[in-house]
Amino acid sequence: MRVDELAKGWLLALVEDAPLDEVAAIMAGDLVRDGPRICDAVVRAVCDEGDLRRIEPEGVLEPLVSRTGELAGAATVEAAARAVETLRNVVWSALRAELSLGDPDLLADTAERLSLVAEQVRGAVLRRRIEVPGDGLTASVRVDHGGEAPWIDTLRDEIVTAGRVHSPLSLLLVELEDADRLVAVEPHDDATATFARFARAVRILVRRRDVFACESECRAWIIAPDTDRAGAEALGTRIATAVPAEESWRGAPLTVSVGVAVLAEDGDNAAALIDTAEQTRFAAQASGIGIVTGVAGEGGSEPPSPGPSLAS
Numbered sequence: 001m002r003v004d005e006l007a008k009g010w011l012l013a014l015v016e017d018a019p020l021d022e023v024a025a026i027m028a029g030d031l032v033r034d035g036p037r038i039c040d041a042v043v044r045a046v047c048d049e050g051d052l053r054r055i056e057p058e059g060v061l062e063p064l065v066s067r068t069g070e071l072a073g074a075a076t077v078e079a080a081a082r083a084v085e086t087l088r089n090v091v092w093s094a095l096r097a098e099l100s101l102g103d104p105d106l107l108a109d110t111a112e113r114l115s116l117v118a119e120q121v122r123g124a125v126l127r128r129r130i131e132v133p134g135d136g137l138t139a140s141v142r143v144d145h146g147g148e149a150p151w152i153d154t155l156r157d158e159i160v161t162a163g164r165v166h167s168p169l170s171l172l173l174v175e176l177e178d179a180d181r182l183v184a185v186e187p188h189d190d191a192t193a194t195f196a197r198f199a200r201a202v203r204i205l206v207r208r209r210d211v212f213a214c215e216s217e218c219r220a221w222i223i224a225p226d227t228d229r230a231g232a233e234a235l236g237t238r239i240a241t242a243v244p245a246e247e248s249w250r251g252a253p254l255t256v257s258v259g260v261a262v263l264a265e266d267g268d269n270a271a272a273l274i275d276t277a278e279q280t281r282f283a284a285q286a287s288g289i290g291i292v293t294g295v296a297g298e299g300g301s302e303p304p305s306p307g308p309s310l311a312s
Helices: 003-017 020-025 028-047 049-055 077-098 104-127 150-165 179-185 188-203 229-246 270-287
Strands: 169-176 211-216 219-225 256-262
Touching (some): 003 028, 003 077, 028 077, 028 104, 049 104, 150 270, 169 188, 179 188, 188 211, 188 229, 219 229, 229 256, 256 270
Antiparallel strands (some): 169 219, 169 256, 211 219
16 A cells, blocks of 8 residues: 555545635645545554554654654644544545455454544644634643643643753743734734634744644744753844745735743743743844844844834
């Protein structure tokens, strides 16, 4: 069974099933690249217990199959579940063709096994630590008992891990400028679409292993493991430059301000890092620039030139 053909079939099925205005959200390029690996993982899990464990929680391939919803452009939990079901249907069609002359009991067992694998993939998708604005997908399923956002609990976990393995860790805060004005003058659907474009423009610049969480429609946090100040500021500069270049509102570029905090240098706990990221983001906003670089917002290299604000 050729997994590249399965991936192409999955992509075509996603395009056929998606409403016209959602087709553009499908990450076709990434799906062509990573889709065959996901299909291979699914088929192998159907055939072998050891391969099934590889896609289960903490399995080595769980991060890969967890991207199923993301590659399909799923913006809601329901859409992510549909993406998994579409993948299951494509794989089942191929398996059924191969087993059509085989034992009916084997066919039934294979169907049951594939359903089990699909449930594992669906669970991995829902555990993926990504949040999208609006009614979007929240793939972190941590239970929140203290009223805090789930990503803060994740930040604490990453701080513990970074301390244990002596690796750097950075936290970035990205906020869309003039969001209040946008909400005041735009119909709700148009404003929501603009916020979604902002989140998408930021998210595509984030590495797969980073945690991207939208606190609100206009504020996003990025937890970046194995990233020192230079790396965090480089990412922040790319975001501050790319968002205005790629996205606009009423003909003017969307502009953002970015705050950065680095573990140890700016604090050794979640509260300290969050506070520093807030302060450095505010400094960037007050200065009219995208990001202030240098330790604790002082010194460092020249920031990018400020772009125009949203049109009035």
